[in-house]
Amino acid sequence: MSILKRLAALSDVSKLPENPYPPRKLLPYILHFAKQQKKLLAIQFTLNGTAALGLAIAPFFLKKIIDIINAAPNPAEAWPQLIHPVGQYVAIALVLRLIAATCYNALNATLFTSTYTHAIRRQMHWYMLRHSLSYFQNDFAGRLANKVFDAGSSLREIVLILTGSLWWVTVSIIVSAFSFASSSYWLLTPLAFWLVCYVFILRFSIPSIRRRSMAFSDARSASVGRTVDAYTNIQTVKLFANDSAEDNSIVDSIVNARTHHVATHVAVFKMKAWSDLNNTLFMGNTLALALYLWTHGYITAGSIAMVIPIAVMLTNQAGWIAQELTAFFEHLGTAEETMNVLVQPHTLQDTAGATHLRVEKGEIRFENVTFRYHPEGDAVLNKLNLTIPAGQKVGLIGQSGAGKSTLVNLLLRFYEVNEGTILLDGQDITNVTQNSLRSSIGMVTQDTSLLHRSIRANIAYGNPMATDDDIEKAARLAQAHDFIRLLSDKDGNTGYQSKVGERGVKLSGGQRQRIAIARLILKNAPILIMDEATSALDSEVEHAIQENLQTLMEGRTVIAIAHRLSTISQLDRLIVMDNGQIIEDGTHAELLRKGGAYARLWSRQSGGFLPEE
Ligand SMILES: Nc1ncnc2c1ncn2[C@@H]1O[C@H](COP(=O)(O)OP(=O)(O)O)[C@@H](O)[C@H]1O
Ligand SMILES: [Mg+2]
Incomplete structure (x- = not known):
């Protein structure tokens, strides 16, 4: 037991390979992971081949034994001659085979299966986290997670089947052919006929099985995606009393998955039926031919005792291999799917030679920025120019859909601009590393979602080095x-150890925002962005936080987006956006005097009263 445990401890699945980027072609994709375990695979290959040889060669020794027994008048005279073939039988078919098979299984159980699967999942997750935000926005999280796990198991099975059953059967067929040939070359004819038919059957069945199983795997993950989507948005589902509509839509996708599942099984059934017929012919032909050859004195009785078990063994293995091959191609289909979905190029990468962003003052500049979410879509920002001097605190105002969130998301380089440049302290944000860029900017997003971890962990997300004291202090400042x-x-x-539920569902919107503000305070970044950061707070709490935020904002460049104008009216400068463009720019007093969009908005929100200064 302890040897097995020690074996299992040999490998480290957390390690990343030298080149952790998986290729985007099927064979290289499979080999990419197989290469990482090449020593282990070579050992498994050898052990399994030895075990297969040990078993396949047993009838050959049996033939020798029977021939000696058959020729000897009594056991006493037979025994001295029997020592040799019996010894071979014991040494190779029993002892060697047992040792090789046991070692092979032990390595599979301890090292190979688990290491291979989990190392792949770990590496795929690494790759996934480097996908852009839009990659995730365009797919179901549940479906993607499912694929990451499928990648591990399907790639493992592919290699396991190749080095396991397929290799086993290959060795068996080769050894059997030698055994047959050692008696009479004629015996090779039924074997060859069987093999050719078998290859034909596989050649015609497998592509259709493969196609169908890919369709099945697609349909299956689509239904997983739908299921997860419904669970994630369970409140919306219930709110609109749409349980049964959701139920139906999931049932549809499950029925669809089942249709493909049936189609796959029917194709498998056909292959099995044909290969069963082929097997039956093989066993019959071999027996008939062997009896004929024996009758005419070409082969011995021992040969008959050899060819029949071989025929039975091979047909048995043929059934097994048909199953294994089907599974093999199913896994190949799944693996290809995981590759197509997960191993998309990372769209938003650090440029070669990207430098570390150095923010000394904190000046933000948008130069002629044009951006659209989809290549054919309308421009959300259109030739936008905006300079925010270091230390300035800017309020961003505009109707919903005006492009405010887009503007700040571009500053964080969540998306790539189509035209123009965004500069931070004179450095083009596309030429600095994403990590250095994002760690220089503290942001509270419009819809704060929390990780399903403790409150403490969520706040410390802003600064993993923070002590309990720091965390509590930040929470107090955020009125949390x-x-x-x-x-x-x-x-x-x-208290701080309690978990918040997936995405923070167990907290109110205002509570989530306060956690997000505490996290922002801990991050201590030179640039602050608050996108509707206090929109869900009641005015009393907002007022209390506002004072603390003032302190936090000191010496930093700030962009604050708010619908409630009183939240941002005292900032240094207000910018009004409409349709992706800046339509007004000035202080509160200036914009009121101007009597434009801001003034109208203000008078609506303050009920027509001008503010007390
Ligand atoms: N991830 C996205 N994919 C496609 N379109 C988006 C995405 N996010 C926002 N939009 C679109 O961009 C426009 C501006 O949105 P946004 O910047 O969120 O506005 P605001 O924050 O001012 O309310 C809207 O028309 C919105 O539909
Ligand atoms: Mg917004």
Whole structure:
């Protein structure tokens, strides 16, 4: 037991290979992962081949034994001659085979299966995290996660089948051919006939099985995606009393998956039926031919005792291999799917020679920026120019859909601009590393989602080095400490240790925002962006936080987006956006005097009263 455990501890699945980028062609994709385990695979290949040889050669020794027994008048005279073939039988068919098979299985159980699967999942996840935001926005999270796991298991099975059953049967056929030939070359004819028919059957069945199983795998992951989507948005589903509509839509996709599943199985059935017929012919032909050859004195009785078990063994293995090959091509289909979905090029990459962003002052400049989400879509930002001097605090205003969030998301380089440049302290953000860019900007997003971890972990996300004291201090500044103290979860965790539910669903919108602000405070970045950061707070709490935010904003460049104008009216400068363009730019007083869009908005929100200064 301890040897097995020690074996299992030999490999480290957390390690990344030298080149962690998987290729985007099927064979190189499979080999990419196989190469990482080439020593182990070579050992497995050898062990399994030895075990297969040990078993396949047994009838050959049996033939020798029977021939000696048959020729000897009594056992006493037979025994001295029997020692040799019996010894070979024991040494190769029993002992060597047993040792090789046991070692092979032990390595599979401890090292190969688990290492291979999990190393691949780990590497795929690494690759996934480097995909752009839009990659994830265009797919179901559940479907993608499913694919990451499928990649591990399908790629493992492919290699396991190749070095396992396929290799086993190949060795068996070769050894059997030698055994047959050692008696009479004529015996090779039924074997060859069987083999040719078998290859034909596989050649015609497998492409159709493969096609169908790919369609099945597609349909299956689509239904997983739908299921996850419904669970994730369960509140919306219930709110609109759409349980049964959702149910139907999932049933549809499950029925669709089943149709493809049936089609796959029917194709498999056909292949099995044909190969069964082929097997039956093989066994019959071999027996008839062997009896004929024996009758005419070409082969011995021992040969008959050899060819029949071989025929039975091979047909048995043929059934097994048909199953294994079907599985093989199913896994090949799945692996190809995972490659097509997951191994898309990373669209937003650090440029070669990207430097580390150095923010000394914090000046932000948008120069002629044009951006559209889809190549054929309308421009969301159109030749936008905006310079925010270091340390300035800017309020961004505009109707929903005006492009405010897009503007700040571009500054974080979540998307690539189509034209123009965005500069931070004079450095083009496409020429600096994404990590250095994003760690220089603290942002509270419009819809804060939290990780399903403890409150503490969520706040410390802003700064993993933060101590408990730092975290509590930040929470107090964000007016979050008081409600955090009272939290508890179903596992009995309380306060900062309590878990928040997936995406933070167990907190109110305002509470989530306060956690996000605490996280922002801990991050201590030179540039702050607040996209509707306090929209879900009641005015009292907002007022309390506002004072702390003022302190936080000191000495930093700030962009604050808000619908509630009172939240941002005192900032240094207000910018009004409409349809992806800046239509007004000035201080609160200037814009009121101007009597344009801002003034109208202000008078609507303040009920027609001018503000008390
Ligand atoms: N991920 C996205 N993919 C495609 N279109 C988007 C995406 N996000 C926003 N948009 C579109 O871009 C426009 C501007 O959106 P946004 O910047 O979120 O506006 P605001 O924050 O001012 O309300 C809207 O028309 C919106 O539909
Ligand atoms: Mg927005």
